[in-house]
Amino acid sequence: MRTANADDVDGITDLHTLARTAYYQAGGLSDVQLASLDALSSRRQGWMRAVQSDDRTVLCAEREGELVGILAMGPPCEADLDAASVGRLYQIHVRPGLWGQGIGSHLHAAFVQFLRNTSLATGVLEAWERNSRAQAFYARHGWQPDGHHRPGPGNASYVRRRLGRR
Template sequence: MIVTTFQTSLRTANLDDLDEITDLHTQARTAYYQAGGHSETELTSPEGRSSRREMWMRAVQDDTKTVLCAVREGEMVGILAMGPPLDPDMDAASAAQLYQIHVRAGRWGQGIGSQLHAAFVRFLRDASLTAGVLEAWERNSRAQAFYARHGWMPDGHHRPGPCDANYVRLRLDVGPSA
C-alpha cells in the first residue's frame, strides 16, 4: 500500500525499517509515558528497546497484521500497526484493532496522525468491517483527545497499565463504504 498526500507517503513497513520504527516508537512513547509519571530510565533502557524491536519484527512478519510507515522528505515521521482484535470478546468478522499510531515528536500537529488514522478507517471499510477498537493509556491525554476528535468512544473495557493507570479500550463504529 502506498498513499501520498501533502508530502507524506504511507508505505508498508519491511524488515529494513525495524531500527527506525523502534527509535520512533521509543521517542513517542517516552514523551507520553514520561508526561504520565513513568521514569525515563525505564522507557529508554537497552532491554526495553530490544523488546520493542522484537515486537515490531513480529508485527512486520505477521501476515495478519499491517504496519505502515509515514515518510516525509525522506524521514520516517509516523507508524501505524493494525490487524485482528486482540480481545476474545471482539469478533474479527466485524472489527479490527488499531494497535498503535505514533508520530515523531516535533511533527505533531502536521496531520500525520490523521493521515495514519484515515488509513486505518480505509482498512476497515476495504475489509467490510463495521468497527475498530484500540487501547489508550488513560494518562495519555494527547492520544485521548486525538481519538475523541476522530469519533472514538470508550466502550467500558479496561486493563491495568503502568503507574497504576489503566489502558482504556475505545471503539469506532464505521458505516459501510459509499
Template sequence: MTTSRILLRTASLDDLDRITDLHTQARTAYYQAGGFSEPELTSPEARSRRREMWMRALENDTTTVLCAASGGEAVGILAMGPPLDPDVDAATAGQLYQIHVRPGSWGQGIGSRLHAAFVQGLRDASLTTGVLEAWERNSRAHAFYTRHGWKPDGHHRPGPADANYVRMRLELSPSA
C-alpha cells in the same frame, strides 16, 4: 512540513530500526507527560523488546504496518490487524494496535493521515468497528481519538504507574 509531503507506505524489515526508534521516542514522550518516567522507557533491554515486537509485526501476515515518511525519514507508524481481545468479534472489527508520530512532528496532520489509512483498511475489509487501547494518562491520544469519533467502551486493563489502558471503539457509518 505539510501532510501533502507525507508518503504512506507499507513498512518492511528495512524500516525496523527506524520504527523502533520512533516508537521509543513517542512512547517516552507520552509516558513522561503522564507522570511515568522510569528508566525502563529508554533502556537497551526495553528497546530490544520493542524491536522484537516490531519484527514480529512486520513478519506477521495478519498485521499491517505502515510508515509515514517525509524526505526519507520515518515520521509516523501505524500497526493494525485483527482484534486481540476474545470479546471483540473479528468478523466485524479490526484493531488499531498503534499509531505513533515522532514528537517533533506532532500537530502536523500525520496522525490523522495514519488514522484515515486505518479507517480505509477497515472499510476495505468490510469491517464496521475499530477498537484500540490507550493509556488513560495519555491525554493527547485520548483527545486525538475522541476528535476522530472514538468512545471508551468500558473495558480496561492495568497499565504502568497505577493507570489503566482504556479500550475505545469506533463505529463506522455505512459508506455512500
C-alpha cells in the same frame, strides 16, 4: 505512506521509543521506568513480528525520506471481540516535534480505509489513560470508551475505545 518491511524495523523502533517516552513522561513516569535495554529489544522484536505477520499491516509515513509516523493494524487480540466484524488499531506513533501537523490524522485515515476495505464495522484500540494527547486525538476522530480497561504503567489503565457501531 507505504507498507513497512524488515529494513524499517530499527527506524520504527526508534520512532516508537521516542513517542512512548514523550507520552509516558508527560503522564508522570520517570526516566528510570522508561529506560531499559530489555524493553527496547522487546519493542524491536515486536515490530519485527508485526512487519512479518500475515495478518497485521504496518505502514510508514515519510516526509522527504524521513520516517515521521507509523501505524500498526490487524485483527483484534481480545477474546471478547469477533475478528469477522472488528479491526484493531494497534498503534499510531508520530515523531515528537511533528505532532499537530496532520501526520496522525493521515495514519488514522489509513486505518479507517482498512476497515472499509475489509468490510469491518468496528475498530478498537487501547490508549493509556494518562496519555491526554492520544485520548483527545481519538475522541476528535469519533472513538468512544467502551468500558474495558486493563492495568498499565504508573497505576494507570489502558482504556479501550471503539469506532463504529458496538
